[in-house]
Amino acid sequence: MFVNKDTVMVYDTDYQGVAHYAAYYRFFTDAIENYKKQVLGIDINAVSNELWFVVVESKAQYYKSLHINDVISVELNPVVSDSKKSITFNLKIKIDKTGETATEGYLTMVSINPKVWKSVEMPQNLIEKFKS
Amino acid sequence: MFVNKDTVMVYDTDYQGVAHYAAYYRFFTDAIENYKKQVLGIDINAVSNELWFVVVESKAQYYKSLHINDVISVELNPVVSDSKKSITFNLKIKIDKTGETATEGYLTMVSINPKVWKSVEMPQNLIEKFKS
């Protein structure tokens, strides 16, 4: 499990005073990007000219609202599909102060060849890294 | 069924050349907001000082990428829960040019009293409007 620390910023909030739907995209993306840099050593979206990842499914349940300046821990667990053509990042957001789970969800990305925009199997060495 | 026409703008895209995850938030929100104004005649997020709607669950499946300047139709179908405390907006995005379904998903919102931040039943007249 990879954990990314983050803070709810002014641009993550709306006039209802809590983090909005799109902010979770930032929280999830930042966790995935930092996992990629610190654990995989690659750019997960555009690994190369022949291997990109694109989001095909996303789901999130919002149990607790997040407020400005909340310090959060975004927990990330990657699961490679049996087809080796997609990866699901399971994500959980916890509020550091209280330990409460604020959000649970996932993003599923498919590996494609951007030249033909078709799904392809991920290279074995990348699969190993996801599983380690 | 309510249909909202929209166009993929420059700020909806990222360097991979297609609409990003957060753009769908805008497409969904704009459809809900226009539905609210044109059909319900209310502000769905903050109906009054005693009735707000907050997102508790979201899901989307992305079948086809959306590109800059694509004209889209966002179809919206609201379903009130048996508890009368939540509303699910089923959403489908179609690409006008080809008729293809690009995205399917939903947003579920719970009606709360913002003063105590607790769920409450929606007023009957609002439920009627959602069902009509």
Next chain:
Amino acid sequence: MFVNKDTVMVYDTDYQGVAHYAAYYRFFTDAIENYKKQVLGIDINAVSNELWFVVVESKAQYYKSLHINDVISVELNPVVSDSKKSITFNLKIKIDKTGETATEGYLTMVSINPKVWKSVEMPQNLIEKFKS
């Protein structure tokens, strides 16, 4: 002068209850995009594979805060530079209800050849359209 009608949406606001800095980017961009489509009949950012526009300067003064659901008129006046290599879009946001000027500013874009990322003169027929 071109006028674009817009409405302050939930995603344009932050927890201080007013439209945030980045929302103005949307208001300005939507005005420019609609001007482009309705008046010029082109895509101002990527006119062709050999002519793109990129923002080189932006300025805005915020006199009045904008609130959720405010209906606004974004006035746009384009001015072509003497070098014919840049265009300044002067922008003014007025609040329809009161007629007050909320914001004044401009965006300056340079025309470039994206293949070499160098500034180039705009074609004469485009300059004519900006001036008409």
Next chain:
Amino acid sequence: MFVNKDTVMVYDTDYQGVAHYAAYYRFFTDAIENYKKQVLGIDINAVSNELWFVVVESKAQYYKSLHINDVISVELNPVVSDSKKSITFNLKIKIDKTGETATEGYLTMVSINPKVWKSVEMPQNLIEKFKS
């Protein structure tokens, strides 16, 4: 001078492959927020129920485009106005790899009492912190 390190993320880019106008809002905001936390120990936007800061003017010149994964240094220099009612954050973005200045600009914020939404003088101890 305060320096904030940042990285250009996928959501900062658009289909032209470079950081878009609104991304600079994030770069500037993150620099100001981190300056606030690390140097001032306060929340610059909503210092208290009686003291908020709101943006009244912004300007930026974009000399060099920023690309995905660019590591940047955002330099911040605060200047208190003679009226003691506003603060200008001068900002400069440098690309770490080349040392080039990509962007120069400023954000000016006025201190207000949010209850009456009128400008007020900043407290002397805050002014001292800005000047130190």
